[in-house]
Amino acid sequence: MTSPEDAAVSPGSAAAPESTPQADDAVRVLRRVFGYDSFRQGQREIIDHVVAGGDALVLMPTGGGKSLCYQIPALVREGTGVVVSPLIALMQDQVDAVTALGVRAGFLNSTQEWEERRRVEAAFLAGELDLLYVAPERLRTAATLDLLARGAISLFAIDEAHCVSQWGHDFRPDYLALSALQQRWPEVPRVALTATATEATRAEIASRLGLERARHFVAGFDRPNIQYRIAPKKEPRRQLLKLLRTEHPDDAGIVYCLTRASVEKTAAFLAENGVEALPYHAGLDARTRAAHQARFLREDGLVMVATIAFGMGIDKPDVRFVAHLDLPKSIEGYYQETGRAGRDGLPSTAWMVYGLQDVVQHRRMIDASEGGEEHRRRLGAHLDAMLALCETVECRRVHLLDYFGQRSEPCGNCDTCLTPQQTWDGTVAAQKFLSAVFRLRRERGQSFGAGHVIDILLGRRTEKVAQHGHASLTVFGVGTELNESEWRSVVRQLLARGLLAVQGEHNTLALTEASGEVLARRRQVPLRRDPERAARAESAARAAGSGGAGGARRSAAADLPEEAAQVFERLRAWRGATAREQGVPAYMIFHDATLRQIAVELPSSLAALGGVSGVGESKLAKYGRQILDVLGPGEPGDEDGGVQDTLGF
Incomplete structure (x- = not known):
């Protein structure tokens, strides 16, 4: 097995229990059941700790082998391993996957008929299950808790543990009740696992699950087989189609869109252009969603177009690309979603298009969100970090890993490494744009969106310009050194840096406190220069990576004799x-x-x-x-x- 970076133990974590004879059985189970000769780096330490009865909080990237960290201890220790998973629609597949290895497994959730549920409960009580998968809401019922109390439990595994964090990207209220496991079964080891959590989120997980004394294992977050690329958004569906035709023909992949309507339109567009694609979102009935998910898992080369309602727990290893047609809300969400590509370790692509409207829409959604000022501040911080990743001129992988507290060197396999980005002094351009917004508000008491302000700077005598008499403004026509696309890039980056704000349902622009520093010439504004053609950067990236993980030909057989x-x-x-x-x-x-x-x-x-x-x-x-x-x-x-x-x- 390909090994990720060594697992690290967080400072202040509890010491690992001493090795036991049971821990020596772990290697034999690994070979006999799973067919591997050795553990990935970091796995053995976690498994030995849990086998010996220790609690653990495990952060390991998607595809890094988290499941073995509770499956093997469950097989080595006496009793049944209880796995708490939010993935009701996937529990059957999870059970099928381990059953195919000869492991005795079952699940309990609300989709089962009474007779099937009773059969699983009887097997658990008889000690005939190695693993029992349970939905978190089941653990809030007295009947399930009483059932577990009558059986022998080897461990509790809390999968997708980031769901307990109210500031994470996939909060699930049912996870808050899981702290009761410690109180009711204090002698049973608990292991909480997730692929995405900052240090703050990790502390919240430990607090909410009562794992403050648990040992923390933080593996490297890097997924070197994934090539990260972010392109300017122009015609997103056609940009996506080009990506699929030139780099991923007949490959399985996931396309994420922000809205249900966009999901439907994108899936239809791909199908019309010869790409087999299916939609997935919460507006579809449960039967259709289940059928589409089953097809994606079972068929080769299918593309799923979805909202973020799809994907968590999808174990399909041969997803060759994950594409975002809209900006994710946070880096944690982005990392979780892109991590669904290349679980098998083979070359894969994380591709996104991003534009001005993404920034405007997200800023407006934050302003309109329910909750207090602290809630909106946190949402804004998440968005700012995501925008910084999009606008960086440095290695995207370095920036991404730094967010999770991991230092690294430039990867040579992302778009900014393969096609180094240029910067330019955008201070004067920023002053012109901010001045136009200021004069519209100060002199006319008016506010407009980006398009109209750009028309003014370019000296366009449009109907709206004539209607409001804006040709008489001193800023009219002072921005002809840039074209419309370049001005939109300026506006996008000003919004990303908090030098502009979006207000109201009409997405009009307003100045911020930081705007004054630019207008007063106390702050320089270096800007990222968008490539003249996104296709040029993409072609260069493919050419530069053709012999490795960044290559255009990414099929599983590509580099075989x-x-x-x-x-x-x-x-x-x-x-x-x-x-x-x-x-x-x-x-x-x-x-x-x-x-x-x-x-x-x-x-x-x-x-x-x-x-x-x-x-x-x-x-x-x-x-x-x-x-x-x-x-x-x-x-x-x-x-x-x-x-x-x-x-x-």
């Missing part, structure tokens, strides 16, 4: 047919990374196949002979390769 690539495609075809026959996602059979290794190594016996990363005993027994048949004749007399009938843990 020709013969191995052909074998890989045969294996994928077998996997697809097997998945359809069983009615499960293809990745539950084997991940692409496992098929790639098989295609390269060409194991000729079950014993050799069992040494491939990702081939555990259960999958070897179930699929081993079929794979050898796809590869060709095996060695005579090798009928079982030493495969055991039971997992034996």
Whole structure:
């Protein structure tokens, strides 16, 4: 397995419990059940700590192997591991995924019929489950708490723990009740896991879940296989279509839009242009959402166009791109959403288009949001951090990781590294624009949006300019050194830096306290120069990265030798047919990374196949002979390769 950076232990965290004989079983379970020879860096320390009975707060990037940090301790310790997950629509797939490994698992949520729920409860009480997935709202009911009290629990795993943070990007009120687990089961270890949390959010998670004394494990946030790119928004749907046609034809991906209407229009646009795409948002009925989600998980090459209601807990490893057509509300949300690409470690793209209207819309939404001044201040801080990422001229990965408190060097695999950005002294331009806004308000008592102010600066005698007599303003026509697109870039960056404000339902512009510093010539305003053509930067990025993670050709077989690539495609075809026959996602059979290794190594016996990363005993027994048949004749007399009938843990 590819290893992320070492897990770090936060200062002041409780010391790890001493190693126990049980902890030594973890490696055997890793090999036998999951098919891996060694842990990723950081995993073993977490697993040993939880196996020994310690509480833990785990931050590990999406695709970093968080689930093993509670699955293996649950298999090693006595009793059933109870996993708290908000993903009701995905619980069946979560259970199917571990069941395919030979793990005994079930779930309890509101979608089940009475008879199925009773069957799962009986299995739990009989000690016949290794893992039990439970929706957080179930733990607020006396019936569920009484059920758990009558069984043997090995640990509590609280997945997507950022949901407990009221200032995070996906707050769920039901998570607030989970602090009761500590009071009712003080001897049962608890592990809270998330992929996204700043130091402040982490402290809030620990406080709300009663994990102040838990040991904190903070793995590196970097996802080096993901190329981050942000382009000026012009014709977003056509920009997206170009990305899919030139870099990701027939790839699975997720496109995020801010509104339901935009989701519907974008999905329809892609479908009309030959891209198989489905919409997903809260306005669709539950059956349609479930059907679209199931298709996305089970079919290759499907594009899901969605609001942020979609995606949390999606374990599909071969999502090759995540695209944002609208600006996310926070870096935490952006990181969580882009992290759904490339869970298998193969090259993937995080692509976004961003423009003036995004800034205007978000500023207006914050001003109109419910809650007090402190709430709006926090929302504004989140947006400011997101805008700073968009406007940076430095490495985007460095900026992104710095937000989470991780220092790094320029990556060489983001748009600002591949196509270095230029800056220019925009102080005079900023003064001209701010002066125009000031004069409209001071001299005329009027306020307008960006488009009209730009018309004034460009000296355009439009109908609105004539109607209000704005050609007589001293700023009329003083901005002809820039074109309209360049002025819009100026306005966007002034808004991003808090040098301009948006007011009212008509999105009119107003000055801020900081505007005065610019007008009084006490503050310089360096600005980021947008590329003349976004396509030029994208082409350069693709050309520069064609041999690595940034390459335009990003399929899982792209860098394999020709013969191995052909074998890989045969294996994928077998996997697809097997998945359809069983009615499960293809990745539950084997991940692409496992098929790639098989295609390269060409194991000729079950014993050799069992040494491939990702081939555990259960999958070897179930699929081993079929794979050898796809590869060709095996060695005579090798009928079982030493495969055991039971997992034996």
